[in-house]
Amino acid sequence: MLEDGLGRRVEYLRLSVTDRCDLRCSYCMPPGFKGYEEPGNWLTFDEIERLVAVLAGLGVKRIRMTGGEPLLRRNVPELAQRLARLPGVEDLSLSTNGTRLKQHAAALRAAGVTRLNVSLDSLDPERVHKITGRDVLPQILAGLEAARAQSFQVIKINMVVLPEVSDADIDAMVEYCGAQGFVLRFIEMMPVGDTGRRAGYVDLRPVRERLRSRFGLVDGMVPGGGPARYLVSPDGRHRLGFITPISQHFCETCNRVRLSVEGMLYLCLGQEDTVDFRELLRSGCDDEQIAARFRATLQVKPARHEFRERPERVVRFMSSTGG
Numbered sequence: 001m002l003e004d005g006l007g008r009r010v011e012y013l014r015l016s017v018t019d020r021c022d023l024r025c026s027y028c029m030p031p032g033f034k035g036y037e038e039p040g041n042w043l044t045f046d047e048i049e050r051l052v053a054v055l056a057g058l059g060v061k062r063i064r065m066t067g068g069e070p071l072l073r074r075n076v077p078e079l080a081q082r083l084a085r086l087p088g089v090e091d092l093s094l095s096t097n098g099t100r101l102k103q104h105a106a107a108l109r110a111a112g113v114t115r116l117n118v119s120l121d122s123l124d125p126e127r128v129h130k131i132t133g134r135d136v137l138p139q140i141l142a143g144l145e146a147a148r149a150q151s152f153q154v155i156k157i158n159m160v161v162l163p164e165v166s167d168a169d170i171d172a173m174v175e176y177c178g179a180q181g182f183v184l185r186f187i188e189m190m191p192v193g194d195t196g197r198r199a200g201y202v203d204l205r206p207v208r209e210r211l212r213s214r215f216g217l218v219d220g221m222v223p224g225g226g227p228a229r230y231l232v233s234p235d236g237r238h239r240l241g242f243i244t245p246i247s248q249h250f251c252e253t254c255n256r257v258r259l260s261v262e263g264m265l266y267l268c269l270g271q272e273d274t275v276d277f278r279e280l281l282r283s284g285c286d287d288e289q290i291a292a293r294f295r296a297t298l299q300v301k302p303a304r305h306e307f308r309e310r311p312e313r314v315v316r317f318m319s320s321t322g323g
Contacts, residue, residue: 001059002058002059002060002295002298003298004298004299004301005298005299005300005301006301006303008252008253008254008255008301009059009255010059010060010255010256010257010298010301011059011060011061011062011225011255012060012061012062012063012064012225012226012255012256012257013052013055013060013062013063013064013256013257013258013259014064014066014256014257014258014259015048015052015063015064015065015066015258015259016065016066016067016068016070016258016259016260016261017042017048017065017066017067017068017070017073017076017079017261018042018067018068018069018070018072018073018261019036019037019067019068019260019261019262020036020067020068020069020072020073021067021068021069021072021097022069022072022097022099022100022134023069023097023099023132023133023134023136024132024133024134025097025119025121025131025132025133026130026131026133027131027160027162027189031133037261037262041261041262041278042261042262043259043261043262043263043278043281045075045078045079045082047263047278047281047282048079048083049079049082049083049086050281050287050290051259051263051277051281051290052083052086052089053086053087053287054287054290054291054294055294056086056087056088056089057087057088057291058291058294058295059088060088061088061089061090061091062090062091062093062225063083063089063091063092063093064092064093064094064095064117065079065080065083065092065093065094065095065113066094066095067095067096068261069096069097069099069100070094070095070096071096071099071100071101071103071104072100076094076104076108077104077107077108077110077111078111080092080094080108080111080112080113081111081112083112084111084112084113085112091114091115091225092112092113092114093113093114093115093116093117094108094113094115094116094117095116095117095118095119095158096116096117096118096119096143097118097119097132097136097140098118098119098120098136098139098140098143098144099136099139099140099143100143101116101118101140101143101144101146101147102139102142102143102145102146105143105146105147105149105150106146106150108150109150109151109152113152114152114153114154115152115153115154115155115156115223115224116147116152116154116155116156117155117156117157117158117185118140118143118144118147118155118156118157118158119157119158119160120140120144120157120158120159120173121159121160121162121165122159122165122169122173123137123169123172123173123176124137124169125137125138127169128140131162144157144180144182148180148181148182153223154183154222154223154224155181155182155183156182156183156184156185156224156241157173157177157182157183157184157185158185158187159173159184159185159186159187160187160189161186161187161188161189161202161204161207162189162200162202163200163201163202165202167210170186170207170211171214174211174215174238174240177238177239178233178237178238183222183239183240183241184238184239184240184241185228185240185241185242185243186204186207186208186240186241186242186243187243188201188202188203188204188243188244188245188246188247189201189202189246190245190246190269201246203246203247204242204243204244204247205244205247205248207242208231208240208242211231211240212231215233215238216233216234217231217232217233217238217240218231218232218233218234219231219232220232220239222239222241225255225256226243226256227243227245227250227253227254228241228242228243229241229242229244229248230242245269251303254268254301257298257301259277260274262278263276263277263278263279263281264276264277264278265277265294265297267297267298267300267301267302268301268302271302273300273302275293275297277290277293280293
């Protein structure tokens with residue numbers, strides 16, 4: 001069992017395979033942003049596989065491939081297959097904006113990806129265009145249909161709740177996900193970078209109680225390693241998760257770390273401290289040195305974020321962090 005300095009079990013790695021994205025969501029990346037990492041600075045597939053193999057040997061058993069938009073990186077299904085076969089990896093999932101999911105869903109499933117998270121903040125085409133900067137709702141819905149046909153164990157829809165969202169928008173998403181068999185997760189906006197701070201914040205507690213009453217929901221569970229708290233309908237049609245890093249933070253049970261595409265390990269989404277594993281991988285070190293660095297790094301994982309106390313602290317964009 002792998003524990004941090006506070007005794008929390010760490011078993012979940014969110015692995016960014018690219019910091020690039022084909023959308024410009026208003027709360028994630030500023031318009032015209034071009035400050036991407038050079039591909040030569042990205043971890044190679046061999047480096048990623050080696051690092052994940054070491055971490056899986058220590059007790060990290062859940063891997064989620066993220067971005068940016070991970071499906072922009074060439075041959076991601078090949079990487080997924082390599083990771084899924086590693087001893088100790090029990091769960092391999094992927095987060096995507098869905099624009100390229102139709103083309104890749106079958107290959108991802110065949111490679112060993114068992115679960116998908118798809119970002120979708122509205123079913124209104126104009127609203128999606130306003131948020132993302134592109135007219136992409138038809139592409140995302142087609143991608144979700146293709147994914148549903150591949151029988152992934154779970155497909156979750158991630159909806160960031162922004163101040164301008166209406167009850168009707170939320171209820172429409174609940175009905176859609178219920179009809180399609182998707183798990184719907186509502187997410188509070190986090191003040192990551194200027195874009196995140198400008199987007200505004202909605203406390204999800206009133207939303208949760210309204211939906212509990214509206215759809216007759218009760219407390220429940222949905223498989224996964226993330227921090228969502230779930231409500232479900234007695235007939236199993238609706239499964240709603242609430243990720244509340246601001247109104248009800250879950251830091252005391254945090255089980256995850258994040259690795260950026262250039263090999264920087266983030267111990268907390270709400271902190272800027274990093275540890276450079278790319279330098280270690282390219283310095284000729286052996287696996288024991290990598291393992292020792294990781295164990296030592298976990299001992300300084302912070303107790304909690306400071307999104308409320310110091311919202312200006314995190315200056316990087318969400319897309320550069322790794323989901």
